[in-house]
Amino acid sequence: MDSCVTWPCAALEREPLGPRTTLGVGGPAAWLLEPATPEELRAALCAAREQGWPVRLLGAGANLLVDDGEHPYVVITTERMRRLFRAPRDAQRERGAALFLELDAQADEAAGERDPRLIAWAGVSLPGLVNKAAALGLGGLEGLVGVPGHVGGGLAMNAGGRWGELWDHVESALVVDEQGELQELTRANHAVGYRDGKLGARVVVGAVLRLEPGSPAEVQARTREYLQAKRSAQPLTERSAGCVFQNPPREASDGRSAGQLLEAAGCKGLRIGDALVSPKHANFLVNAGRARSADARALIERMRRAVHDRFGIELRQEVKDWRAAPPG
Numbered sequence: 001m002d003s004c005v006t007w008p009c010a011a012l013e014r015e016p017l018g019p020r021t022t023l024g025v026g027g028p029a030a031w032l033l034e035p036a037t038p039e040e041l042r043a044a045l046c047a048a049r050e051q052g053w054p055v056r057l058l059g060a061g062a063n064l065l066v067d068d069g070e071h072p073y074v075v076i077t078t079e080r081m082r083r084l085f086r087a088p089r090d091a092q093r094e095r096g097a098a099l100f101l102e103l104d105a106q107a108d109e110a111a112g113e114r115d116p117r118l119i120a121w122a123g124v125s126l127p128g129l130v131n132k133a134a135a136l137g138l139g140g141l142e143g144l145v146g147v148p149g150h151v152g153g154g155l156a157m158n159a160g161g162r163w164g165e166l167w168d169h170v171e172s173a174l175v176v177d178e179q180g181e182l183q184e185l186t187r188a189n190h191a192v193g194y195r196d197g198k199l200g201a202r203v204v205v206g207a208v209l210r211l212e213p214g215s216p217a218e219v220q221a222r223t224r225e226y227l228q229a230k231r232s233a234q235p236l237t238e239r240s241a242g243c244v245f246q247n248p249p250r251e252a253s254d255g256r257s258a259g260q261l262l263e264a265a266g267c268k269g270l271r272i273g274d275a276l277v278s279p280k281h282a283n284f285l286v287n288a289g290r291a292r293s294a295d296a297r298a299l300i301e302r303m304r305r306a307v308h309d310r311f312g313i314e315l316r317q318e319v320k321d322w323r324a325a326p327p328g
């Protein structure tokens with residue numbers, strides 16, 4: 001793993017990760033690779049694996065707590081893979097994976113007027129996708145309004161909430177598997193879980209989303225309504241990584257959400273350093289200044305213990321914790 005390596009895409013050495021996360025916390029990665037196309041992403045992944053680097057995938061960093069220390073990894077970001085297309089008129093299901101790779105700027109112009117499918121590369125922003133779908137009168141994604149992230153990260157996490165999940169609208173996803181081969185996962189043949197796209201070591205390159213044709217005015221109105229509901233309950237404009245914990249199984253908590261349990265356990269407003277439990281929503285940890293990863297971790301532990309001591313419920317962490325040490 002020498003530092004004179006060449007990469008098949010743009011690459012930055014010792015690049016700080018904090019500014020690339022919504023929480024704004026985190027030290028540098030040994031290498032940050034920035035592929036701009038599906039093929040570059042596959043090549044970057046293969047090159048890093050061949051050289052023996054541990055690899056991590058980074059979307060918008062909206063579900064991450066990144067350690068302040070040095071990360072001896074290759075981090076591959078989907079930041080530059082922002083292409084979003086309407087399905088070309090003649091796109092057949094059986095063209096499968098090839099569809100993603102053949103698309104070029106012409107695809108937008110050749111878009112089937114009534115084809116309710118969008119094709120998104122992994123770096124398409126979820127907010128951008130929700131807005132674009134609404135403007136086209138394509139429904140289904142409204143419930144994801146206010147959820148930051150990229151399509152790849154959204155599929156890895158199966159982002160969603162009470163109005164549905166991203167995978168509900170996936171016709172197929174194109175992934176790179178552990179052997180570096182492109183593989184198509186069809187929704188019909190791929191089981192996902194709660195906040196878990198069940199990808200294992202597979203990396204998302206893009207997805208075909210099948211949406212519901214409607215009118216732009218209706219879809220936009222629903223989107224606004226959901227956004228208003230979220231804004232009133234969640235600290236959407238502050239620096240956070242979203243919900244810290246998953247909701248426990250209903251039978252274990254009498255149907256109470258993690259946020260309700262944390263609030264009842266007195267967590268709102270708890271603070272360690274600049275890591276603060278949002279006074280608006282007890283399941284959101286916000287960076288109130290210059291929070292450090294150790295502060296955030298200690299606060300998460302205090303939140304977990306408060307619920308355990310009060311209700312005997314062990315909350316499961318939703319936020320991914322990127323430790324600086326190599327994965328064991």
Ligand SMILES: Cc1cc2nc3c(=O)[nH]c(=O)nc-3n(C[C@H](O)[C@H](O)[C@H](O)COP(=O)(O)OP(=O)(O)OC[C@H]3O[C@@H](n4cnc5c(N)ncnc54)[C@H](O)[C@@H]3O)c2cc1C
Nearest residue numbers: 059060061062063148149150152153154156159160204242
């Ligand atoms: C204000 C706020 C509100 C939020 N509200 C919600 C909500 O309502 N519902 C919800 O579900 N989440 C919510 N979140 C969390 C977050 O938005 C989602 O988890 C989102 O899907 C994260 O996407 P990302 O691209 O930022 O992924 P990242 O945080 O960058 O990564 C998350 C995980 O996905 C992996 N990953 C990233 N890209 C890929 C890829 N291409 N292939 C394979 N794995 C990949 C990463 O390695 C990591 O393990 C919220 C977050 C914030 C800050």
